[in-house]
Amino acid sequence: MVEMRKPIEVSEAVKRIVSHAKTGEVEAVHINDAYGRVLGEAVIASHPVPPFDRSPYDGFAIRSQDTKAASRENQVAFKVIETIGAGYVASKALGPFETIRIMTGAQLPKACDAVVKLELTSEFERSGEKYMTIHRPYASGENVSFQGEDTEKNTVIVKKGERITPGVMAVLATFGYEYIKVAKKPIVAVFATGSELLDISDALQPGKIRNSNALMICSQIKRAGGTPKYLGTLKDDLTLCYASIQQAMEEADMIITTGGVSVGDFDYLPDVYRQLGAEVLFNKVAMRPGSVTTVALCNEKYLFGLSGNPSASFIGFELFVRPVIRTWLFSEKPHLRKGQAILGGDFLKPNPFTRFVGGKLCFDERGMVVVPSHFTKSNAVVMLSAIDALIVLPGRSRDFKTGDKVNIVLLEDLKGSEWPWT
Amino acid sequence: MVEMRKPIEVSEAVKRIVSHAKTGEVEAVHINDAYGRVLGEAVIASHPVPPFDRSPYDGFAIRSQDTKAASRENQVAFKVIETIGAGYVASKALGPFETIRIMTGAQLPKACDAVVKLELTSEFERSGEKYMTIHRPYASGENVSFQGEDTEKNTVIVKKGERITPGVMAVLATFGYEYIKVAKKPIVAVFATGSELLDISDALQPGKIRNSNALMICSQIKRAGGTPKYLGTLKDDLTLCYASIQQAMEEADMIITTGGVSVGDFDYLPDVYRQLGAEVLFNKVAMRPGSVTTVALCNEKYLFGLSGNPSASFIGFELFVRPVIRTWLFSEKPHLRKGQAILGGDFLKPNPFTRFVGGKLCFDERGMVVVPSHFTKSNAVVMLSAIDALIVLPGRSRDFKTGDKVNIVLLEDLKGSEWPWT
Structure with a gap:
């Protein structure tokens, strides 16, 4: 039977998710292991910079x-x-x-x-x-770097929730942070679903494809700052599905499944959510691709039911899972960083839903230009290997032509944006 | 005695360096460990995508x-x-x-x-x-994803030298790359120099500062894709200096020192280069900060003598060391990615030399805007913790005002640009 679902807007979906998002815990790491982690405490100047009046020159x-x-x-x-x-x-x-x-x-x-x-x-x-x-006079103070002229003692230099870049490493070292409180990475369990999935090492078989979503999502989790825990493929059996997901809820901070949220006959996840007593935040979003995305909450843990389609699952992760991971990591800007760019190619597929189109960024005299990679009917996995941004095209809109200004979000940026993207 | 040095242009300095840069070796890693590495072989479609005619819908x-x-x-x-x-x-x-x-x-x-x-x-x-x-007729082929419509068999999907992103992971999995040839990371030795340097865990002492450059540069090496090997502080003694650097040349693929390349009385590195018989590519660059940068070659290994000043050493790494590491990793675009941005603040310090100013990127309706962080006399380390771009201001130029278009290079981007930046 076809279950009727009411799609909600992307902004509403994200709002429902982040309204429940919580921050994680901190752990101490040695400064040698701190690069790339997220600060779990502010970096404070333990002395003025410079620490004394000093000479900037020989x-x-x-x-x-x-x-x-x-x-x-x-x-x-x-x-x-x-x-x-x-x-x-x-x-x-x-x-x-x-x-x-x-x-x-x-x-x-x-x-x-x-x-x-x-x-x-x-x-x-x-x-x-x-x-x-x-051979000339000098003024008092000439060529002197005065104590504290750059930074006074006790100034907050870097805020909690910021990523530790090479520049942040330099200030941690300067101020004697040998051990640093960093955000503990959330453990994110990943399940794939689908009888069509082969392992990476399997030879192709008629009707089947290799499981590409699991490794892709595990990498997206790493990029966002979490620790992935791949738990294999869910079986096409409600009891086994339920047991696997219940077990994962013991071991992980949140759970992602790909596939199995559609209205097809082989999709058990809606039943699993019901059996868990999970609160379904939504099960359809007015977006392309990825409209059949379900997000549920159970004992304060998120269950992200992403589409099985590679690009839908890729985009669903970045839109819905990433802000929860980044909030866990104390980020005040947990969403993909938003920008504006010049469209570097036509996109002539108006759609009533908000559309996310993969794009390649380039920089020229016009500023930032984004070239859309055209999705095909198969929403090819291949397209995902070349993009570094998503173009966000509002629903119910006209065609988009080369030279138009469009909103984009950056995939590799770790600074982020606040919500709403406006 | 003051040694006279003739500064060369930044573009000439970079050209001299990369003309000697060579590519490294490959090693095989399991796909579970491949995320973030650089491809040492092209990814080729081992089957068409889709692999068979299939249905995009239920x-x-x-x-x-x-x-x-x-x-x-x-x-x-x-x-x-x-x-x-x-x-x-x-x-x-x-x-x-x-x-x-x-x-x-x-x-x-x-x-x-x-x-x-x-x-x-x-x-x-x-x-x-x-x-x-x-209740309507269908055309032949309607709602069918045809075999190979996205990608034909044997198409090159991702080129050697590209970084393995989540999207690249998805295609590696799709095409059954269980083990992948990736670029072997170069081992980059790092020495600090300077009697003023305290360890991170030391309490401050009069006249001394903590060693921030070593950890910063080790993180920059990681970001660029290399493996840092910190070898401690060089002693203020020519014989010991020489022995340490000769030993490092056995263990590492390239060597970075910070400090000790100035014309101050305590700077032994020029003598070490002479004693090694190293070919000095240049020892002064027409840039601010970081004009006293020396790059030498010895037995095909680079010796990067960066300034001891934190921001000079930071910028010197990105300009001079990064392209050598990225070339080693098979990148065809080994230089920091160049773009254009709107200046989001005045910069009123004309200089005969090319100037690199740290900047913070933001995106608004004007496009990409970069706000300069003003260098002080001390070239404060603190500034480095907040920047994500360098603004490149040509020498002998006028003041730069808010709203001017300026060239920038992106620090966190891993795509890169070709040389010259023009």
């Missing part, structure tokens, strides 16, 4: 008051009383017309208030003493 | 010739002779006005040439036999 530390009379015609000489490298502290304080040779990054000696760049000086020796000369 | 397989007379007024009935699921093959061929119930993805039975969607049919029973009726 040169000579001087008292600016001694330079007032200096000019090309009237070069002023300073006696070099000490030489210090970065990491060393001068043992002497400067007297009048004395200077200390100083390296980039070295702490400014006492009583000096300016630095002369090495290449603007001349050096000479007299009676076994070293001297250097300058 | 419905009924029919012979289109039987539908000619069908209309709202004259519904035509078909006898249901079999029901097959995806993965199963019909045992019967269709006779006139016979139909087979078929699921999404199932192979088309013999003798049928069109599919009617389930929701456009009515079903009834008569004398214990099942029937379905339709």
Whole structure:
């Protein structure tokens, strides 16, 4: 029997999902293992930056008051009383017309208030003493990086929920974060369904195809920041299906199935949801591809029933699962990052539903251009290998032509956007 | 003594480097470990997609010739002779006005040439036999995904040198790539230099700072696709320096040092290069920050002498080391991906040298906007934690104002660009 389902808008579907999304826990990792993880605590400046007044150049530390009379015609000489490298502290304080040779990054000696760049000086020796000369006046503070001029102590540098990039690694190291609280990755169980599915290592058989969704979704989980746990193919048997999913709910933080949510005769998942007493948030979305997507909640755990079609399942993951994983990881912008781009090709298939079309980004003098990869009837898996964005075409709209401005979402970006995409 | 160095243009520096860059080797990994690696072989369609004529919908397989007379007024009935699921093959061929119930993805039975969607049919029973009726004619081929319509057998789907994304994982699985040849990651040794450097776990001391460059660069190596090998801090002693670097050349495919390439008195690296008999490709670049960058070649191995300044070392890595790593990984676009963006803030520091300014990307109705993070005298490490692009401002140019179009390069993008950036 054909079950009648009422499609809801994509925005409403996403809203229903994220209204239940919760944040996960934190765990401590050593800084050597922190790259690519998500901060479970804010990074706070444990000292000012720079931590002391220091020289940004190789040169000579001087008292600016001694330079007032200096000019090309009237070069002023300073006696070099000490030489210090970065990491060393001068043992002497400067007297009048004395200077200390100083390296980039070295702490400014006492009583000096300016630095002369090495290449603007001349050096000479007299009676076994070293001297250097300058030929212009210096202002107090010239060529000095002052303590705290970049960052004051206790400033929040990076917020909880941000990904640890190479630049964040640099500040973690600077501020002595040897162990860092990071977001614990959610464990996401994945089931495939479908009697047509062969294993990767199987030879092709009539009527069958290899299971590509499971590995694809496991990689999407990794990209989003979760830990995938592939649990195999669900059997075409309600009792076995139910037992497998109940078991997975013990072991995982959320569960994804691909296939088995359609209205075909072999689809047991609606019955499993009923038997679990799961709250079905929706079971049809006004989108192409992927309208037959079901999301349910059971004991605060999500059951994502994605379509078995490769592109529908790919897109369903990014739209519906990703924000739950990213919220778990403390992100305040858990949705795919939204942008606008110039359409680099025609797309002439108006549809009453919101349409997601794979696209390849390129950058030229027009700015960001997105070239649509045309979906075929089979919604070929092959198309997925070449795209780095999804073009979002509103429903009930006209054709889209080359040069039109369109909304896109970026697949490889890890910054994200807030909802709604508007 | 001040050594005089002649700066070369950034484009010339990059050209000199990549003219020596070579590709690495391949190794086989299981598909479960392939996500994020770089293809060391092209992915080729081992069968057509779809592999057989199949139904894109749940419905009924029919012979289109039987539908000619069908209309709202004259519904035509078909006898249901079999029901097959995806993965199963019909045992019967269709006779006139016979139909087979078929699921999404199932192979088309013999003798049928069109599919009617389930929701456009009515079903009834008569004398214990099942029937379905339709109310319009169907063309031959309607609702059929034909064998090979997406991809013919032996098509190159993804080229060697491309990164394995979730979409690439899906095609690897589809075509039965259980083990995949991927690019072997280059081992990149990293040394820090500088007596001012404390370990991450050390308390701050007067004149000293914690070593942030080493961990930052190790993360940049990971992001670019290499394996970092941090070998500690080089000692302020020529003999020890030389021995450490010679040892590293045995263990690593390329070597990065940060700091110690300036003209300061404590900089031993130029002497080490001489002693190694390394060919110095350049030792000064007309860029800010990072003009004191040295790149040398010794026994076909690169010695990257990056500045000790955090942002200079960060940028030097992305400009000079990254393309060598990406070329090693078979990329044809080994350079940071270039784009154009609208400047989202003023930048009023003209400089005779090409300037690289960290920037934060955002997307609004103007397209891609980049907000410059202003470098201070200290070239603060803190700035690096917030940027996702570098703004490239040509030398000898005027001020840049909000709204100007500027060239940028993207830090987190893994697609890359060819050289030259023009």
